Amino acid sequence: MPESTIDAALTLLAQGRDVLLVGDDGSGKTWCLGQLAGALRTRGNDAVLVSARSGSAADPLAPFATTTVPVGAPAGAADGAAVERLVAAFADELSGPRSRVLVDDLDVLEAPAVAVLRAVLDRSGARLVATAGRCSVAIGGAQRPFAWLLAERAPADVAVPPLSFEAMSRFVAARLRGRPDAELVVSLSAHSGSNPRVAAALVDVAVATGAVGQRDGLWSEVGSLEEASAASVVHALTGRLSPEEQSALELLAWAGPLPPRELDRLVDPAVLLSLNQRGRLSWSYAEVGHDARVSPPALSRGLREQLTPERRYRLVETVERTFGADFVPDRAASSIDPFVVSGLDSDDYWRWSAEFAGQVKERVAVREAAARALWLELPTVENACAYFRTLTVQRPGETLGRIFADTVLGDRDSVTARLQFSLYELQWRIWSGEGDGIPAWLDGLGARLGAKASFVRKVYETIHLHTDKVPLTPELIARLSEPGTSDYENTWATLLGVALLLESGNPEDALERIDTRSGLVEGTIASIHVDFLRTEALLALGRLEDAEEWSRRCAEHAYDQLSPLGFQFHALGVAQTLVQRGRLEAGWRALSTGLRLGSGGPFAIPQPPLLLLGAIIQAQFGDLELARALMAEGERASTLHLPPHPSRVELAHAAIRRAEGDLAGSDTLLWEVGAAEAALGHLATACMFWADLTEVTAEQAVEIAAVMDRIDSPLHHAVFDVKVAMGSGDEQRIATALDRSGELISPQLAAAAVEAIDRLRAASGREPLDDGARTALIGDHRHRFDQDRGGELLSDREREVAILAKAGLSNRDIAHRLFVSVRTVENHMHRLLKKLGYANRRQLRDEWNPDL
Incomplete structure (x- = not known):
């Protein structure tokens, strides 16, 4: 974020504009101004830096004090000759249009100092760069001394926004001189409101007190930030x-x-x-x-x-x-309007996201403290379960093993309460790595649950379907999802049945089971998960708009109910639908908002898929460092897939390989994992991996067709219809598949299909498709892409870079022209090529029409 702020300011100055850097206290305005001063001097600009905080009502001209000009007379005593000498001295240090006066905290400058600043600017012809509080101009600023200067010079506002997830990750890495894990970044973002000054204060205290330390080569929250004093903040x-x-x-x-x-x-x-x-x-x-x-x-x-x-x-x-x-x-x-409204300004979104996460976590922390106090006073099964429900997205500050060991099971405990307690314990044992001891623990559950112990065993068996490589059959699905005798059991039975039906390639049956459910216990992990699986069923059925609407509605409900776990689940659902529709940046926003709400733990079930989907998106953006960090964290957290949510670890590995240019290695991994899952009847997982294949061979097409005959998923049928056609070498077959696909495939896949047609035409000595033919093939997809992104297909800066690249400029030339780093241009190039569906700069230069 700071880099983009500085780049924007440099561009505006090069265009002859004054610049006002606007942000909250502690947002990094002063740091940005200092970096900007250094960048300007490097480019041969004269830059004078003034700190308005050194002034006061008694000494208003103190900010302009220099070693050569005596200032400091009180406002009432400052005579015109002294002010004139001061203005002349500063004007002499500045030399025309390439000179800059940089003022930190312009909004606190006293009236006499504002008058001096105006005279210096007028006499020297310098441009002004200043910082001010976010609301100083917009609210109540009209009566303050600096307001008339702003009205006169009309500077361009450049926001210094709260740190995004990736910016916070880099900030913490620089502070700790080592890479942080995603959980620490999430926790710091929520506690600090993504304010760098607050984050720095928190991380320093947390390291000193041992709440943050190194684990497996990464800086991690080994204790809890709640335990670190916030006095420094x-x-x-x-x-x-x-x-x-x-x-x-x-x-x-x-x-x-x-x-x-x-x-x-x-x-x-x-x-x-x-x-x-x-x-x-x-x-x-x-x-x-x-x-x-x-x-x-x-x-x-x-x-x-x-x-x-x-x-x-x-x-x-x-x-x-x-x-x-x-x-x-x-x-x-x-x-949560900013979450569900597309096209929101990026800076406003990240500010809302930080505030939203902070508000929810603060309220949840109050609930957790109350539940914990109640359990300590009366350690019953009911109170323990109430405490666990508050920990669904929070890393507990004490060992959960103590809760399970010290909870007193009494004769008055209901069977349902004991069953709920036992399912929490099962999740904790899986998460804490006690896999070898779980069978013996299950064998001993009979004393606690009687016949209900078999139900916990069913849940465990379903969770381990993938890791134990169990073939999925109709008989197994019927046995594992058999209804119980209570609403709580039936809620879990519905979850198991829906998940297994989806996995076996029957989304229509899964949706029917969800929509005809009755007696579900709302607000439980199982019922929230069922609602999330409805999004996945709608996606598989090709009902993309219904899937997005449903997941957004569920996210609204989760916020109203103060359910961070529900919000995380449905943020994942929203992100999946957005990514399927080609809206990667919007998907990343939704996903990272979900990540801000949780820092892992045994009951944070959506956390691993959120992290891994984030790794896949960042790999497509070209940010491999962040993609690898998210993948490592997701892989470490992927011990619990409830039920049976397959790990996306291999998908993330494949996406990173593809971004590194190893297309063959990526496709080999995707095919092998998918084929192994298909052999076990895990058809949805097989399709999930094969859908990311770059190329489909003739042999693979035969096996894919065999699987397609066994599943009822219009989405996957459309995707593989296009992918198999692309591998056939038949131009007409590709065009027909594109026409049949409608809106079910992503704009990126549609663009790749057209690129395949152009390769076939080039190989036979023909010209590429003209604009009319191209529009006829993918016009609907491009229109949908533009419409979904609220008209923001390319940002203003990306469009600038694209126009210069189309004109033939190299990345270094573009960087010099726009006063930004080469790395910044490379990042913009990678993103804009992805958005436009082009594989390289040649296609951009030959095919892109900026006027369309």
């Missing part, structure tokens, strides 16, 4: 606040989220406005209203940690005096 973000602002933040951190009508009764609106301008408040919205909370979550926790008993008593008095002793804050439900 308080110091980092509140040092410049007034006493009134600090008091308001303490009150809000203690009281929790409050809607505006209640917040305005507790805190002076002017103070709230100032905190909002500084980015210390975040807002969640819903149709019924909205509420405010302290941002980022680590600041809220740090403020609560520092409250003395006396201060807590004063806060209670304040609230009770305003609302009465029975006051309960109104927790308005929040909207």
Whole structure:
């Protein structure tokens, strides 16, 4: 993110524009300005850097103090001659259009200093680059001294956004001088709100206290960030606040989220406005209203940690005096519109994603603490299960083995409660690597569950279908998914049956079982998973729009219910549908939002597939470093596939090989894994691997056709129809397959099919397809791609790079022209070629029409 911010600023300056870097406190504005100053000097620009924070009402001209010009007279005493000497001295250091004045924290500059700055700019002809708070101009800034300067010069705003997942990964790696695992990146993103200053403070304290350490060569959260003091975060973000602002933040951190009508009764609106301008408040919205909370979550926790008993008593008095002793804050439900609305500005999306993850995790942490306290007081089976439900996306701060060992099984425990407890324990034992001891544990379950012990054994058997290479037969499906005698058992039986029907290539039967279900226990891992599998059934049936609508609706519901596990599952569903429709960047956004909510653990079932799908997407983007990191983390977390969710580890390996240029190695891996799964009747998994094949041989086409005769999946039939046609060497067959596929294949596959036709035409001495023929073949796919991405097929910068590449410029030439690094151009080139469906620059140069 910082690199793109600096690149954007350099481009605007080269176009003769002033630039305003806008961001929250701690977002890295000052760092970006310093990097920008260095880049400008490297390019031969005169650059003078001024820090507005050194000024004050008593000494407003202090920011312009130099070794040669005596300044520092109070505002009322500064005479015109002194100011004139100051302006002249600065103007002499600057030399025309290639000179720049860089001002850090322009929004706090006093009026006399703003007047000097204006005179320096006018006399020297220099361009202005300044930083300011995100809301300073938009909210309440019109009456502040800098506002008239902005109105006069109309600078271009360049956002310094919260760190994205990949940017946070690189930031932490630089801070720790070693690669972090994905769980640590996720946890830091959620706690810090993706603010680099907060993340740095947290990681430093976490390393010092042992909450973060090295494991298997990676920096990991070996303890919990919740255990690391957040005092440094308080110091980092509140040092410049007034006493009134600090008091308001303490009150809000203690009281929790409050809607505006209640917040305005507790805190002076002017103070709230100032905190909002500084980015210390975040807002969640819903149709019924909205509420405010302290941002980022680590600041809220740090403020609560520092409250003395006396201060807590004063806060209670304040609230009770305003609302009465029975006051309960109104927790308005929040909207996830930015998650489900395509085309949202990238900076706004990552800011929303960080705030959203922080809000959910903060609320879940409260629930976890309450459930844990209840279990410690009364360690019953019911209380243990209630505690486990809060850990579905959180790494517990204590050894779960203690919970299972110390929970007291009593005569009054229901059979359902004991069954639920035992299924949690099964997942924990698999996750913790006790595979060899599980059969003996299952044998001893009879004393706890009686005849119900066989049900836990069925779940274990289903989980291990892939690893134990068990052939999938109709008889096995019927036995493993046989209904039980309680709603809880039937919920799990539905999950097992639906998963096995999908795996055997029968999505229509799976969908019917889901839609005719009854008596499911809502909110359980099993029922959430069933809802997710409905997305997969709709995808297999080729109902792409229905799949996307369903998964988005489920994500909304999961947010309303404060279910991070549900949101993770359905973020995965949304991402899968978006990727299938060729919308890789939108898929990555949805997926990474899901990743922000969880840091792994025995019950974080969606975490491994989220990580591995992320690795596949990043491999397609060309970011192999991030792809490998995600794959390694996903592989380490892929001990539990519930049930039977096949590991995407080999898919991620194949995607990375393909991105490295090893197409033959990638195809060999995909074919071999798929063939082994097909031989066992695991047809959906076989299709998942074969669908990624770059080329299909004649022999492979025969085996694929045999599998297609056994499954009822319009999506896979369309994909393989096109892929097999591409390998046939028959131009007409490819064109016919494209026509039959409709909207079921991705735009990337459609473009690859047209490329295959052009290769065949070139081999026979014919010209490539003209624009009319090409549009006739894939026009619908391109239109769908443009429409799905909200008209953002290429970003503005990608379009710039594409136009220059089409004109014949090399990457180095483009980098010089746009004032960016060669690596940045390479990344843009890789992404834009993928988006346009071209294999290389030659196709871009010969075929792309920028005016279409």
